[in-house]
Amino acid sequence: MQDITKRFPGVLANDRISLECKKGEVLGLLGENGAGKTTLMNILYGLHQPDSGRIYVDGEEVRITSPSKAIHYGIGMVHQHFKLVDTLTVLENIILGIPSKKLLLDLAPARKYLLKLCEEYELFVDPDAEVGRLPVGQQQWVEILKALYRNVQILVFDEPTSVLTPAESDQLCRAIRRLTAEGRSIVFISHKLREVMEITDRVTIIRDGKFIGTIPTREATQLKLAQMMVGRPVSIVRKPRPALEEKKPVLVMKDVNVSDDRGVPALKNFNLIVNAGEILGVAGVDGNGQRELAECVVGLRKPASGTIHVRDRQITDVVADPSFVGFIPEDRQKTGLVLDFSVSENLIIKEYDKQPYIKNGVLKYPVIKKHARSMIEKYNLKTPSGEVKVRNLSGGNQQKVVIARELNLGPVLDIASQPTRGLDMGAVSNVHDTLLSERNRGAAVLFISAELQEVMALSDRIIVLFRGEIMGDIDGETADVSTIGQMMLGHPLEVGI
Amino acid sequence: MKAIKKPKFIEVPFIGELALSGVRPILGIALGLLAGGVLIAVSGVNPFKAYKAMLQGAFGNRYAFSNVLVRSSPLLLGGIGVSLGIKAGVWNTGIEGYMYLGAVGAAVVGIPALGLPPVAHIILTLIVAMAFGAAWGLIPGYLRAYKGVNEVTSTIMLNYVAVFLTSWLVAEPQPLAEIGSFYPMSKLFQESAQLPILVRGTSLHPGAFIGLAVCVLLYFVLRYTPFGFRTRMLGFNPNAARYAGVNTRKQIMLLIIIGAMLGGLAGAIEVTGLKRRVYMNFVTGVGYESVAVALLAGGNPLGVIAAALFFSALKAGGATMSIQTNIGAPMTSVIIALCVIFVIGVGVSERRRLGKVQDNEKSEAVNEPKIKEEENVT
Numbered sequence: 046m047q048d049i050t051k052r053f054p055g056v057l058a059n060d061r062i063s064l065e066c067k068k069g070e071v072l073g074l075l076g077e078n079g080a081g082k083t084t085l086m087n088i089l090y091g092l093h094q095p096d097s098g099r100i101y102v103d104g105e106e107v108r109i110t111s112p113s114k115a116i117h118y119g120i121g122m123v124h125q126h127f128k129l130v131d132t133l134t135v136l137e138n139i140i141l142g143i144p145s146k147k148l149l150l151d152l153a154p155a156r157k158y159l160l161k162l163c164e165e166y167e168l169f170v171d172p173d174a175e176v177g178r179l180p181v182g183q184q185q186w187v188e189i190l191k192a193l194y195r196n197v198q199i200l201v202f203d204e205p206t207s208v209l210t211p212a213e214s215d216q217l218c219r220a221i222r223r224l225t226a227e228g229r230s231i232v233f234i235s236h237k238l239r240e241v242m243e244i245t246d247r248v249t250i251i252r253d254g255k256f257i258g259t260i261p262t263r264e265a266t267q268l269k270l271a272q273m274m275v276g277r278p279v280s281i282v283r284k285p286r287p288a289l290e291e292k293k294p295v296l297v298m299k300d301v302n303v304s305d306d307r308g309v310p311a312l313k314n315f316n317l318i319v320n321a322g323e324i325l326g327v328a329g330v331d332g333n334g335q336r337e338l339a340e341c342v343v344g345l346r347k348p349a350s351g352t353i354h355v356r357d358r359q360i361t362d363v364v365a366d367p368s369f370v371g372f373i374p375e376d377r378q379k380t381g382l383v384l385d386f387s388v389s390e391n392l393i394i395k396e397y398d399k400q401p402y403i404k405n406g407v408l409k410y411p412v413i414k415k416h417a418r419s420m421i422e423k424y425n426l427k428t429p430s431g432e433v434k435v436r437n438l439s440g441g442n443q444q445k446v447v448i449a450r451e452l453n454l455g456p457v458l459d460i461a462s463q464p465t466r467g468l469d470m471g472a473v474s475n476v477h478d479t480l481l482s483e484r485n486r487g488a489a490v491l492f493i494s495a496e497l498q499e500v501m502a503l504s505d506r507i508i509v510l511f512r513g514e515i516m517g518d519i520d521g522e523t524a525d526v527s528t529i530g531q532m533m534l535g536h537p538l539e540v541g542i
Numbered sequence: 543m544k545a546i547k548k549p550k551f552i553e554v555p556f557i558g559e560l561a562l563s564g565v566r567p568i569l570g571i572a573l574g575l576l577a578g579g580v581l582i583a584v585s586g587v588n589p590f591k592a593y594k595a596m597l598q599g600a601f602g603n604r605y606a607f608s609n610v611l612v613r614s615s616p617l618l619l620g621g622i623g624v625s626l627g628i629k630a631g632v633w634n635t636g637i638e639g640y641m642y643l644g645a646v647g648a649a650v651v652g653i654p655a656l657g658l659p660p661v662a663h664i665i666l667t668l669i670v671a672m673a674f675g676a677a678w679g680l681i682p683g684y685l686r687a688y689k690g691v692n693e694v695t696s697t698i699m700l701n702y703v704a705v706f707l708t709s710w711l712v713a714e715p716q717p718l719a720e721i722g723s724f725y726p727m728s729k730l731f732q733e734s735a736q737l738p739i740l741v742r743g744t745s746l747h748p749g750a751f752i753g754l755a756v757c758v759l760l761y762f763v764l765r766y767t768p769f770g771f772r773t774r775m776l777g778f779n780p781n782a783a784r785y786a787g788v789n790t791r792k793q794i795m796l797l798i799i800i801g802a803m804l805g806g807l808a809g810a811i812e813v814t815g816l817k818r819r820v821y822m823n824f825v826t827g828v829g830y831e832s833v834a835v836a837l838l839a840g841g842n843p844l845g846v847i848a849a850a851l852f853f854s855a856l857k858a859g860g861a862t863m864s865i866q867t868n869i870g871a872p873m874t875s876v877i878i879a880l881c882v883i884f885v886i887g888v889g890v891s892e893r894r895r896l897g898k899v900q901d902n903e904k905s906e907a908v909n910e911p912k913i914k915e916e917e918n919v920t
Contacts, residue, residue, distance in 0.1 A: 395787060
């Protein structure tokens with residue numbers, strides 16, 4: 046792949062990235078979440094079209110306009126989120142999409158070939174099992190077998206081990222070795238350094254959509270890779286702030302266990318205290334329990350065990366009282382706002398049934414509109430009026446609506462989950478200033494972000510989440526990027542150093 | 543593509559919303575009538591004559607119009623019942639069953655002589671009918687809200703149960719059944735439990751006006767009460783509703799039950815105002831027509847009024863049409879179906895265009911996070 050550029054509305058996902066994978070080698074593709082790894086691979090697999098750049102297979106330039114074209118050129122992909130039909134059997138999934146000249150399905154030869162493949166690569170699955178009932182590890186075998194069944198020469202794995210147990214990971218490694226021994230090529234996408242070190246021959250690192258470099262794995266160290274991946278040694282501009290006078294715990298979580306939507310543990314025996322007048326930054330690669338942490342504190346997600354207290358109140362049900370807990374959810378469009386409601390209605394979705402917005406059981410629209418006008422002025426909302434649908438506002442102004450609603454009543458605890466995601470620079474600094482002034486007002490602020498820079502710039506204390514556990518709890522003033530970077534990759538802070 | 547967003551200038555709540563939501567159904571109906579006209583022409587009748595006969599049959603004299611109103615009563619109540627659910631994203635397709643249960647409830651207190659004065663007896667009858675409907679609606683409501691059972695499946699299946707339950711109850715030897723009748727039916731309702739006839743010589747009972755009042759009332763409830771706020775929030779974005787502290791399960795169950803109460807009321811009005819008895823299969827398909835009414839109205843309570851009157855005018859006029867011309871009565875149903883399909887079709891094509899706009903916005907939202915600040919780099 047040469048000079049691949051892909052632009053999405055408002056963002057440059059891939060900026061002139063070049064990548065070369067030789068016959069029979071494993072090429073690692075390393076980068077943080079959102080660095081553009083998946084976009085690049087989707088271009089290779091024909092799911093996206095590059096805006097510019099060329100792709101060569103076996104020295105010939107090709108145009109890959111669809112996944113079936115990709116397969117035609119011998120490129121296969123194992124997606125991070127499997128593309129399988131849960132209600133079909135393994136065998137049916139594998140032959141799905143292969144054109145057949147016969148009217149009736151003739152499964153016998155397909156089964157024979159599949160069993161042969163299973164044997165050869167030691168990826169054993171029952172061809173007649175329903176895919177939805179298989180454990181995730183085996184579902185991944187199905188994905189791999191599907192690609193092998195199509196006899197691909199280049200196989201892309203998108204974060205394959207994130208769903209595997211250690212034993213399964215080993216099995217995967219063995220299969221990959223066998224594949225390369227046969228002369229097939231593997232592209233291995235990951236942000237886990239250890240694996241990349243173990244399995245790849247060369248590593249290509251990308252960051253912020255840009256090509257950083259390709260180095261032979263033999264010459265790399267984990268530290269070197271981490272630096273290339275997380276970036277230049279950054280100097281963090283911390284915002285000045287008055288010192289914290291005394292520690293008064295506001296949020297206390299004790300031995301909390303909580304599961305994500307799939308029922309997989311997201312937080313494990315989680316203990317946390319956030320004090321009044323401090324910003325606790327939660328760093329970590331996305332998807333390591335951050336979302337579940339925020340949701341269980343406001344009662345949207347019930348912990349399987351453990352207790353959560355805010356001040357003296359135990360959280361057992363949804364807290365929708367912005368004078369108590371303000372919650373800026375990570376997805377403002379899906380959770381924080383009703384896009385088809387007006388600005389004024391969105392400003393009261395937690396207060397609509399309270400005084401002064403309601404009188405004798407009837408909503409007081411004049412009061413609601415007046416409230417909106419004052420909020421528009423106070424929070425400097427850019428909107429033609431309070432009666433415009435929130436859908437029509439820009440992302441930054443949508444976020445301002447959420448912030449205005451959640452923080453206006455001065456909650457004791459603020460939870461800000463990825464509050465700057467998708468905002469432009471002006472809006473970002475606006476959010477930062479707001480959070481800092483909340484802290485100075487004396488609120489406890491739980492600040493969750495995947496952007497290391499802003500966590501370091503803003504937090505009084507930083508914890509790093511990895512697979513639902515705290516890798517370390519460090520002071521914000523003295524924190525440095527490489528320590529946090531190591532913890533983000535799953536190495537616990539070594540106490541006493 | 544952004545130009546297709548709904549215009550922002552309409553802010554008058556009443557007229558603005560009507561104008562906006564009115565264009566689509568009217569276009570769809572026009573297309574439906576046009577297609578119906580083609581079918582009429584194919585069957586060898588001048589479509590203009592046929593439609594003229596239809597108009598006369600619906601609005602030609604006061605008997606005709608009172609017929610329209612009588613037919614509109616269950617469609618109004620059923621239609622608003624379904625619409626409430628649609629507003630919150632729930633498809634409450636059980637109106638047929640609720641009507642049967644309502645009729646049974648009405649029969650239980652309307653047939654025996656209770657010695658009550660007429661007004662009290664009527665009110666009691668209607669209330670018990672609503673309670674029966676609500677009890678029936680509790681089943682799909684609970685299953686949908688707390689067990690995740692698809693409400694369309696459960697309500698339609700329960701409709702059959704309700705129909706056959708009623709057939710059994712009005713057949714001998716059950717106590718409600720008429721003795722020695724040629725067709726399974728209940729005994730006559732007490733005079734005191736029957737709804738009054740408003741215009742002598744017609745069958746006009748107050749059902750249509752009750753239906754109109756309920757539609758207008760629910761329009762205001764949806765717009766101006768916390769209950770309505772919750773309902774709309776749930777319909778637009780269930781995640782946000784939960785986040786804002788709405789007990790979404792309870793709300794869904796409540797909405798299905800309220801729909802069921804209105805269905806029960808519709809059934810009771812049919813039997814106490816029009817039929818005077820509960821017959822086996824006393825309504826066939828009205829419950830499903832009210833789903834079509836709600837679809838045509840796009841879930842808007844005021845739209846329900848227009849849609850229900852339009853349907854009943856078509857039905858009443860269709861009878862006249864088939865007498866005066868040689869078109870079979872089923873043509874009416876065909877025209878109704880065509881209108882609904884075209885209204886939905888117009889809506890789909892509109893939504894697809896809007897959907898594209900939203901998709902663009904979505905992909906922006908997904909990809910924007912990759913922007914990083916460069917200002918901190920030294």
